Amino acid sequence: MTEKVKPAKMCYEHIGGKLGMLLAETFINQGWIARQTPTDKHFYITAEGEKAFTKLGVDVTQIKEETI
Structure with missing residues (x-):
């Protein structure tokens, strides 16, 4: 019997794919991660996120x- 599963893709040392995108969106919406400015490429973990x-x-x- 073949079982259907939802993939959790690994890309180098991070979770990629749809799961990675959904996690990132959730962390942003919860205020757990943020950007210093809207154009920043990188995020930092907020005190609430920690x-x-x-x-x-x-x-x-x-x-x-790291210093931001």
């Missing part, structure tokens, strides 16, 4: 801090 990710069991201390 609390929420930690509550989910994500060890954000493994992410190297």
